[in-house]
Amino acid sequence: MSVIYLLISISIIIAIGFFIAFIRAVKTGQYDDDYTPSVRMLFDDELKVENPKPKQITEEKQN
């Protein structure tokens, strides 16, 4: 039954891993602005307008 020590240690280590990820996210300012990224993630397609067929992409967007 000593496997429980191992399992719990692993689970705690994983939890701590997520916790560190959270601390990092806060530190880099990801929680400072919770609105703009939600809008920004929808933009990526438009950046391709620079390629040869810009019309098509804009049309697709409007549909």
Add this chain to the structure above:
Amino acid sequence: MDTQNCFHCGLDIIKVEEIVFDEKKFCCNGCKTVYEIFSLNDLSCYYDFEKSPGATPQDIHGKYDFLDNESISSKLLEFQEDTTAIVSLSIPHIHCSSCIWILENLQRLQKGISSSQVNFPNKKVRITYNPELVSIKTIVYLLSSIGYEPYISLENYETGTANVDRSLTYKLGVAFFCFGNIMLLSFPEYFEVNEYWLDTYKPFFRWLIFVISLPAFFYSANGYYISAYKSIKSGMLNIDIPIALGIIVMFVRSTIDIVFDYGSGFFDSLTGLIFFMLLGKMFQIKTYSFLSFERDFKSYFPIAITRINSDASEESVPVYDIQKGDRLLIRNQELIPVDGILISESASIDYSFVTGEAIPITKKSGDKIFAGGKQIGKVIDMEVLHSVSQSYLTQLWSNDVFQKDVEQKHKNITDTISRYFTPILLLIAFASFAYWIFIDTVTAFNVFTSILIVACPCALALTAPFTMGNVLRILGKQKFYLKNALVIEQLAKVDTIVFDKTGTITTNKKSSISYEGTPLSGENLILVKNLLRASNHPLSRMLYDFLPECKRMKITDFEEITGKGIQATIDGKHLKIGSAFFVEKVEESAVMQTSVHIKIDGVYYGKYIFNNQYREGLDSLFRSLKGDYQIKVLSGDNDGEKTTLENILPKGTELVFNQKPEQKLEFIKKLQDEGKNVMMVGDGLNDAGALAQSNIGISISENVNVFSPACDAILEANEFQKLHYFLKLSKKAMKTIKMSFAISLIYNVVGLSFAITGHLMPLVAAIIMPLSTITIVSFVTVMSNYYAKSLK
């Protein structure tokens, strides 16, 4: 494309000025140019996200010359190295997804910008660029040319990088981590099964729980210990004392429990409690980060100004470096930062920041001009009399009220209740301890600690934050932005309301205009309107909007004489529009009123009189407020409008005229000394002192993104008539809080009855704690939403 709105900015197009370009219609050349810039750079997607998202670019020629001055521009930068520099600019126009998109694609409009990032709630853009390739001035000009003019003021001068306080987020994260893991690890204990393997691993689980609880206890909860210590030191019993006491007792008792193997302790409840209370705190802090409630003159004043040196050369200097005796050059639309004497022949100065009065005042050479006025018209010269800090307007900020710590000003409702709660709690704890000590020492200690644990006013502490946080959001949706949750309590206590007149109960957007004199024929009206079109003077603009639409005519020999009027020849007729002096008319009565006189071909016709326009719904607002509140009106103006005001306002309203900013402050102070809870409603900088002195200062703003003096709340001008509703809602919010206090006290009593009799099991604690939290939170949310709807 069947709309008559501009493709770029969405404003109505005046048929004659319409510009058609690329099959799209524009209202002016500026909008067309922006569209051209975007379409040339394949950025026309800008128009796909949002319909007509743009703004017309303003003329900024020369306005940002000070950015050439290295020492000034470097103050604006967040970071600077040889090839990289970062600047954060505040752009009030940011309002939609198109704005975000275009501002994050700046690098395609300007070489040298490597990236830019928008912070939408703060209305800021952070630009990383290469200073060798592009200067900050070029960036500012680029932004202005596409309609996103940044707002740079003296405030930027001192704060290069503001440090963001993220400690609450950290604490909340830590508490949640501990709470979640401890809950999971506590499950075997909850079921109390006497299986062999569970008994074997009990110590391991318990010690693990103990270790995990440490960060929550020492880090997440430290705000409560500090606050409790401070309040004991200052002799005020606030709610944090029983909280801190409960947390500490809980931790010590639980530790003893597991050390001596008495039981599993209350670590789950402990961390849960910390987590929920921090969550409440987080919920309460709803900040409108694009608004600023702490503004002083610095956010109005320019960062630099043009100085004329003795050798007639011009130079941009930081405002703080201005000395007495310097000569300054003030351009059109620039703010005068210091008191001085006008050297140029004449100037018209708009003191609307200071007094709320939109109509400019004319000054002649040698007149004293005060800081805070905005120069309109030609470039003027002035000589400095006082440096910035000694100017008339800025001196107001040296008054004591601005130094006070706002947090300490009021005692809140939870603290008031805990003044009774804490002693009673301690009394019960010691009484039961005294009772049990004669029966059984161990139980006595158990009971004593249990009481302190169970009575820890978690639900009590959650009530106010959740109610107020919710009401704060409800009010924010209705364009009434509060500085923080405490303001709601203050709103509910108000018994006297003081209104400023100009700009607060009157609107400076509209004026009611009346005409007096020989009636103007239709033809003459067309002439007048056409002449007015050419002038940029606010009175001309107002009168122009007032007169009916008509056809355009060519005007010749147009001349605008600052402070006097305008003249031109149209259709062979010579027109003069302006002051009485300008049309050589002797004014028979010296009534204080703003008027514009008309003279056509040497014949005097009459005058247009501008009256203050009172806000819509003003009399109904006053009528409904009258029953519950004392109303007073302060005005910086003369008493010219006294009779009009007396008709609108309910009988018995006190009217005070000719009030200087300090007198307004004194007036409020006097009322407070009489024991009144005063709410001040004002707008301009001249009310700043009164707003700070009053128990609650509300600033009315036509455009919340731009200017408002330091205050407790900002109300959008259109919502002015809802003021009474907001006051009523705040009272209901307090009622909700009191009701839920009662509910949470019931929980405390139930918990206490377990504790006093010595039956508090960890499981009971683990049930009561989240149950009370959830019921309280849902109760206050439902109630405050219900009140917000039913009061309408």
